[in-house]
Structures are given as structure tokens and as C-alpha cells.
Amino acid sequence: MGQLIEWPDVITEGKDIEECRAMLRDALNEMVLAYQMQNQEIPLGNSLIEQLPVEIDDVCQAA
Template sequence: MLQSYTAKYTRFRGGYMGQLVEWPEVVTEGADLDECRAMLRDALNEMLLAYRDLGKEIPPGNALLEQLSVELDRVGETT
């Protein structure tokens, strides 16, 4: 069975942090985006094995992401 998870990457001074939206416990870091992506896939595989060994329910994937825009200088103003 094929399951999809949504990866979120955050850049910081030392590289990237990767985390799964639907399964926040799956998180890792890499020096660059490609390394982080590979490490996140590995972390997902390891977490899947651990959950199966423990008999825990694997979180469902397929999150729907949507970006919301906000004008920061207008937050709190009344119209």
C-alpha cells in the first residue's frame, strides 16, 4: 500500500530541518536540502518499523496544505 506524507523543510544557519506534517515526531536535519530529504525518508522508514514492532497505529498521511497570507503591519487594525 502506498501512503504519502507531507514534508516541511525549514532553513536555518546550519542547513535544513525536515519534519512530516502528519507525523511531527518524524524530524531530522541535514546540511543541505537534498541531504535533509534523504535523512527524512530514512527517519520515516525507521519510525514505520518502530511503530510496527510496537503494534502502534501508523498515522494517516495525505494532509492538505494551504498557505495563508497576512499583512503583518495591519494585524490588529479594525476596518
């Protein structure tokens, strides 16, 4: 799952991280075009936050 910080409503997912990144790039391009068509200021950001999933084989709950 991926999300754009500047547009928190844009959330996507892919079968792997590469596909998710590609889908986020596509969503970003679409958002920029929409903002340009509406003469809105495009949010600027130059930060990258990336969380990666961790697989856990056995999960035990404390009683």
C-alpha cells in the same frame, strides 16, 4: 531543517535539501518499523508541505 507532519517530534536537518529529504525518508522508515513492532496503527497522510529558505542580503529594521 525538515519535519514529518504525521510525527511532529521527528525533526532533522541536512547540509542541503536533498540530504534533508534523505534523512526524513530514513526517519520515516524507522518510525514505520517502530509502529509495526508495537502493533500500533501507522498514521496515514498524503500531503506534502515544503518550505524553502529565502536568503536576504540586507535586512533593515524600522525604527
